[in-house]
Amino acid sequence: xxxxxxxxxxxxxxxxxxxxxxxxxxxxxxxxxxxxxxxxxxxxxxxxxxxxxxxxxxxxxxxxxxx
Numbered sequence: 001x002x003x004x005x006x007x008x009x010x011x012x013x014x015x016x017x018x019x020x021x022x023x024x025x026x027x028x029x030x031x032x033x034x035x036x037x038x039x040x041x042x043x044x045x046x047x048x049x050x051x052x053x054x055x056x057x058x059x060x061x062x063x064x065x066x067x
Contacts, residue, residue: 008039012055015043019059024066 008015022036040059044052 004035005042008042009046012051012058015039015055016058016062019055020062020066023059023063 004018008018018039019036022032022039026033026036036059040052040056043055
């Protein structure tokens with residue numbers, strides 16, 4: 001878990017990647033929704049609400065593009 005948290009906190013793109021992939025595969029493995037929510041919460045708590053909002057909006061736009 002620490003390795004995943006370190007990966008998420010390395011940058012915005014890494015956080016987006018984890019959030020989008022976890023959300024996309026939630027239909028196959030439902031507990032992955034907790035990973036996506038945890039990634040957003042981690043970014044929001046460690047880097048501030050603006051960075052968390054950017055990751056949330058970016059992941060929503062990426063998922064919209066995938067749909």
